[in-house]
Amino acid sequence: MALTTRIPLPLLPVPPSWYPGHMMKFTRMLPSLLTRTDVVVEIRDSRLPLTSINKSLEGALRKWRLERGWDANDPTRRVINAGPCERLVVFNKRDLVPEWGMEPFRLAMARKCPGQQVIFASWHKPRDIRDLNQTLVNIARRYPHTPELNVLVIGMPNVGKSTLLNALRSMGIKGKTPKAFKTSAQPGLTQAISTRLKLSIDPLIYAFDTPGVMLPFLGQGVRGAERGVKLALIAGIKEGMYDMNTLAAYLLYRLNVLDPISPAYLVLLPEGTQPIIDSEEFLTRIAQRMGMVKRGAELDLSRAAAYFVRWWREEGGLRAASPYLLFAANKDEINTNRENSAFTHGWGFDFEWQISPRDFTNATNELNVASVVQLKMEECIDRYLIDSEEEDRDEGNISATQRKKQLTIGEKARRRAKYEKASSSRPKNTR
Numbered sequence: 001m002a003l004t005t006r007i008p009l010p011l012l013p014v015p016p017s018w019y020p021g022h023m024m025k026f027t028r029m030l031p032s033l034l035t036r037t038d039v040v041v042e043i044r045d046s047r048l049p050l051t052s053i054n055k056s057l058e059g060a061l062r063k064w065r066l067e068r069g070w071d072a073n074d075p076t077r078r079v080i081n082a083g084p085c086e087r088l089v090v091f092n093k094r095d096l097v098p099e100w101g102m103e104p105f106r107l108a109m110a111r112k113c114p115g116q117q118v119i120f121a122s123w124h125k126p127r128d129i130r131d132l133n134q135t136l137v138n139i140a141r142r143y144p145h146t147p148e149l150n151v152l153v154i155g156m157p158n159v160g161k162s163t164l165l166n167a168l169r170s171m172g173i174k175g176k177t178p179k180a181f182k183t184s185a186q187p188g189l190t191q192a193i194s195t196r197l198k199l200s201i202d203p204l205i206y207a208f209d210t211p212g213v214m215l216p217f218l219g220q221g222v223r224g225a226e227r228g229v230k231l232a233l234i235a236g237i238k239e240g241m242y243d244m245n246t247l248a249a250y251l252l253y254r255l256n257v258l259d260p261i262s263p264a265y266l267v268l269l270p271e272g273t274q275p276i277i278d279s280e281e282f283l284t285r286i287a288q289r290m291g292m293v294k295r296g297a298e299l300d301l302s303r304a305a306a307y308f309v310r311w312w313r314e315e316g317g318l319r320a321a322s323p324y325l326l327f328a329a330n331k332d333e334i335n336t337n338r339e340n341s342a343f344t345h346g347w348g349f350d351f352e353w354q355i356s357p358r359d360f361t362n363a364t365n366e367l368n369v370a371s372v373v374q375l376k377m378e379e380c381i382d383r384y385l386i387d388s389e390e391e392d393r394d395e396g397n398i399s400a401t402q403r404k405k406q407l408t409i410g411e412k413a414r415r416r417a418k419y420e421k422a423s424s425s426r427p428k429n430t431r
Contacts, residue, residue, distance in 0.1 A: 007256050007277060007344050010249040015218035015228030016241045023213045028055060033208070034064040036150060038084040038141060041207075043155035043164060046091040046120060047317070049105065050210035050350040051230045051386045052156050053214055061087065063117065075115030081091035087116050090132065092160045096317040101425035102346035105427075112381040123160055129167045133200070136168075148204040157212030160238050165197055165209050172200040212236075219391060226250075230349050237315065248305035249279035250314055253321055257346045264319035266309065283308070347373070351380045370381045 040061060044052040066072055069080030078085075094102065101365040106118045108328070119135070121128035128331070153161045168424070196206040218228045228251045232242040255263040256275060262277050269285055271327075274284045280301070286292070286308060287299040294300045312320070346352040353376040 005310060005344045007253060007260065009222070009226070010187075010246075010253055010279060012225035012250065013221070013242075013246060015224045016193055016237070017217060018214055018238050018241060022211050022214075026211050026213055030057060030154075030363070031063070033152060037064070037152040038146070038149050039086045039088065039151045040064075040134065041090055041151055041153045041164075042377075043153065043157075043159040043161050044089060044091050045233060045234050046094045046097045046231050047348050048071045048236075048350055049091055049348055050381070052159060052236070054154075054156055054215060056215055057213065064181045064238055072113065083146055084139055084149060087137055088119060088132075088135065089116045089266070090119045090121055090164070092164070093122055093317075094128070095122045095124065096320070097348045100370070101351070101373060104370050105347070105351075105377055108374050108377040108381055110377055112385065115152070123163050123167055126171070127169045129363055132164075133168055133171045136205055137172075137200060138201060140200075140205055148206060151199070151205060152210065153209040154210050155212060156236055157214055158234070159212065161212065162209055165199070165207055168199050168207070169197060172205070173198065195397070206415060209276060223387060233309065233349070243311065244302060244305040244309055245279070245283070248283060248308045251309060252276070252282050254280050254346075254349050255312075256322055257344050257352055260343060260345070264316055265308070292393050347377070350384075351377055353380065388404070 065075070067086060068085035069078050069082060070085065071077040071079050100118050106120075109118050111118065117131060117135075121132055122307055123129065126188060136149065136151060140146070141357045143149075155161050195207060199205040199207050214231075215227075218231075228237065229242065229247060231237045233247055233251060251266065254279060255265050258264075265282075266273055266275070271291060273285070276285070283301040283304040283426045284299055287304040290304065290307065292300040292307070296409060343355055344352060345355045
């Protein structure tokens with residue numbers, strides 16, 4: 001595949017709706033829970049730093065910060081500092097995204113979404129757990145008159161909330177501590193708010209585990225379809241709601257975007273194989289290589305798709321986390337193709353941009369290259385924020401069923417108001 005090839009997005013199905021009752025219950029309880037919360041730790045997936053944002057919780061979190069004295073016009077400024085009120089956004093599984101994009105992303109988020117402390121971590125790395133534990137301890141020690149620090153851990157399903165709390169408890173309390181919460185590779189195991197879990201004795205820190213909350217509706221059109229497939233790939237949606245062939249087609253597309261020269265999946269194919277865009281051709285080669293055959297000597301492409309997705313979740317993600325910056329490492333090749341159009345590049349599964357030789361005119365060192373990446377990421381975040389505003393304005397984040405339910409509720413309210421008005425206008429019986 002040539003460096004300048006534009007990689008087409010595969011055809012994706014309409015996203016399913018998965019919003020069980022326990023998720024709705026927690027969303028309604030969140031405002032009251034925040035009244036006794038000092039620190040909110042929101043867990044997101046590093047591979048989906050924007051898709052794993054739960055917009056349905058943002059309103060309650062914004063109101064909580066305002067009530068605790070943060071400036072509505074400047075999220076980084078606190079007018080009244082009467083007690084702890086911090087929001088930490090922890091991007092788990094940082095070992096599955098390239099290192100070169102972390103600092104540019106942190107700076108881009110600070111500019112576009114201020115008021116959040118961004119932390120990258122991996123639950124498999126004790127140092128990351130230790131650093132996060134120290135961050136909570138430092139917050140508690142800044143407020144010595146607060147008897148205890150209460151931490152609320154929130155996020156979408158299967159981003160690692162329960163695993164984090166088990167690790168923090170083990171790190172923060174000396175001696176052997178039993179596993180406090182059950183964990184699972186499947187989403188939806190935690191369905192109720194936990195009892196308080198002690199994370200530290202001095203200073204005293206407690207935490208609550210919460211159910212993973214999915215968006216009530218993933219959206220319409222291409223945006224919603226892509227959002228659903230991304231969440232399914234990281235096992236954030238209940239297993240079985242998506243066909244494995246669909247997930248494999250999108251995964252192939254994303255790996256080609258991340259590294260169009262030498263995508264990670266080439267280790268599954270014979271040496272010397274060139275990058276492949278067509279998913280059917282790719283799955284056919286996988287099935288041939290692995291000997292996946294159905295009755296009648298027909299290649300089993302569904303089995304090949306399941307194998308490809310499982311490989312990516314277990315080890316392929318590590319290979320896809322390229323240790324080098326593609327367009328910096330291949331600068332000479334780009335310069336030799338100045339007459340060609342820009343090519344696609346990205347970071348994680350949410351950031352995608354076009355790169356051309358003009359972007360490197362002043363990028364003479366690593367710092368300048370990082371500035372180019374930050375600028376590209378800021379453009380992606382801007383697009384995400386604009387798209388979110390459009391969805392809210394056009395009700396693109398509400399399904400047809402939800403819209404019908406809202407109309408029904410509104411109609412009942414109007415009828416009730418009309419009946420009450422008619423009742424109040426009737427003359428009273430004086431007998």
